[in-house]
Amino acid sequence: MRPDMEPLRVYTFAPAWGLPTSGPFALKLLAWLDHHSIPYQQKIENRPDRGPLGKSPWIEQGTLRMGDSDAIMRHLAAQRGLPDPSRCDTSAQAANLGLRIAFEERFHQIVEWELFVNPEGRREMRAIIRTLTPPLIGPIVFAQMARHFGRQLRARGIGRLAPAQITDEGCRLLDALMLRLEAGGGWLDEGGPGLTDFAVWGQVAPMLCWPMRTPVADHAKSLPILRAFHDKINSLREVQPSAIAAAG
Ligand SMILES: N[C@@H](CCC(=O)N[C@@H](CS)C(=O)NCC(=O)O)C(=O)O
Known part of the structure; x- marks a missing residue:
């Protein structure tokens, strides 16, 4: 069978907080696939170490296994004759590349900090992991994950900042995003939605949807323009509940 005719399986973390997955990069990928009406089956796999890049x-498609959401989108776009989604040949696209990096690199670390270091986030994650793991294993898995992310955040430098500094940085990034959304009439991509909308949405949607009171998420929830952006992307997404299955 031609590779592009093989069924496409997308491995993501489990759904959470009313979203199809808790993973920001997977949210971006699923929204992009839905936007382009590319059929796929979502497979739930909570162990990233089982993927080709960890x-x-x-x-997975036929014999192909591929990690990295941007590389995946570029590959699928080429396979289907769609334009390269991360193509950058105008100054607006160059500015959006910077915005994606700000949110997928720096803001993403703040999301992880609120989930695995902030006490409110830790309480929720501990409870979620308990529901996803056999009895008695949950606390061990949570402790390993919290240690892993805590070490990564310290290595990146952000984990060495005071909580108030991390909060301040997260809120500043969101306030800068508001200026861009206002200027762009509610979208980040010209004639949106496009890759930048999906990428930034993937990073902010968990915070907008999770129930716990963490400081940057509280700020995000207080921004009507951001909530409207979230609602628009959420309503664009094709709901594919029958396509979700456990990996295996
Ligand atoms: N550049 C990658 C980033 C993927 C990524 O960082 N995924 C996170 C979850 S949102 C992950 O798997 N973290 C596990 C770890 O770092 O051990 C992409 O675009 O797919």
């Missing part, structure tokens, strides 16, 4: 999400 990170979530990844895809």
Whole structure:
């Protein structure tokens, strides 16, 4: 069978907080696939180390296994004759590349900090992991994950900042995003939505949807323009509940 005719499987973390997955990069990928009406089956796999790059999400199609959401989108776009989604040949696209990096690199670390270091986030994550693991294993898995992310955040430098500094940085990034959304009439990509909208949405959607009171998420929830952006992307997403299955 031609590779592009093989069923496409997308491996992501489990759904959470009313979103199809808790993973920001997988949210971006699923929104992009839905936007382009590319059929796929979402497979739930909470162990990123099972993927080809040790990170979530990844895809499998025939004999192909591929990680990294941007590489996946470029590959699928080429396979289907769509334009390269991360193509950058105008100054607006160059500015959006910077915005994606700000949110997928720096803001993403703040999301992880609120989930695995902030006490409110830790309480929620501990409870979620308990529901996803056999009895008695949950606390061990949570402790390993919290240690892993805590070490990564310290190595990146952000984990060495005071909580108030991390909060301040997260809120500043969101306030800068508001200026861009206002200027762009509610979208980040010209004639949106596009890759930058999906990428930034993937990073902010968990914070907008999770129930716990963490400081940057509280700020995000207080921004009507951001909530409207989230609602628009959420309503664009095709709901594919029957396509979700456990990996295996
Ligand atoms: N550049 C990658 C980033 C993927 C990524 O960082 N995924 C996170 C979850 S949102 C992950 O798997 N973290 C596990 C770890 O770092 O051990 C992409 O775009 O797919």
